Amino acid sequence: MKAIIFHGSAPHATTGKFWYQNVANELNSHGIFTLVADLPKLDQEPLKDTLFKIKAMNLVIDENTILIGHSAGTNIIFALLEHLTTPVKAVYLIAGYSQPNGMSHTTLKRSYDWSVIKNNSNEFYMFNSFNDPFNCNEKQGKILFDHLGGTLILKNDGHFTQKHQPLLTSLLKQYY
Numbered sequence: 001m002k003a004i005i006f007h008g009s010a011p012h013a014t015t016g017k018f019w020y021q022n023v024a025n026e027l028n029s030h031g032i033f034t035l036v037a038d039l040p041k042l043d044q045e046p047l048k049d050t051l052f053k054i055k056a057m058n059l060v061i062d063e064n065t066i067l068i069g070h071s072a073g074t075n076i077i078f079a080l081l082e083h084l085t086t087p088v089k090a091v092y093l094i095a096g097y098s099q100p101n102g103m104s105h106t107t108l109k110r111s112y113d114w115s116v117i118k119n120n121s122n123e124f125y126m127f128n129s130f131n132d133p134f135n136c137n138e139k140q141g142k143i144l145f146d147h148l149g150g151t152l153i154l155k156n157d158g159h160f161t162q163k164h165q166p167l168l169t170s171l172l173k174q175y176y
Helices: 020-029 047-056 072-081 114-119 138-148 166-175
Strands: 002-006 033-037 065-070 090-094 124-129 151-155
Touching: 002 020, 002 072, 020 033, 020 166, 047 072, 065 072, 065 166, 072 090, 072 114, 090 166, 114 138, 124 138, 124 166, 138 151
Parallel strands: 002 033, 002 065, 065 090, 090 124, 124 151
Antiparallel strands: none
């Protein structure tokens, strides 16, 4: 089994400031090969350029893959799921959104093929926050839940940028 984490649009996202590497280390320690995709231009370049870079990484995304995305990284997951031929094991969307939230995002598409996206994952988990400062809030989470089903978890954790995400880690334990 493997997991791929797609970070948000912060240019220093993979430096260890956020939770990505902690979650990757936890999963790796339990035998789940985990990669934090390094996309320093995420949300600063056209989506097609970001997807081209991901394709160049030669990632194998299949039925043994868990996809984890944070903020703008969730939009990358939607774009990937629209083109898969085999459903992934699970998708975790942290501070996800699919509607404009008052900010400019190059990862956000005008529309998504929700039926294809839904059929390309066995499970969806959405974490959104009532007090998200970037409007990736409970309303965005409800929109995702309405499209995808799964499990919607609403918290008061801002934009989920803390280094430790015990709830996410505990939910991922079902795979090891």
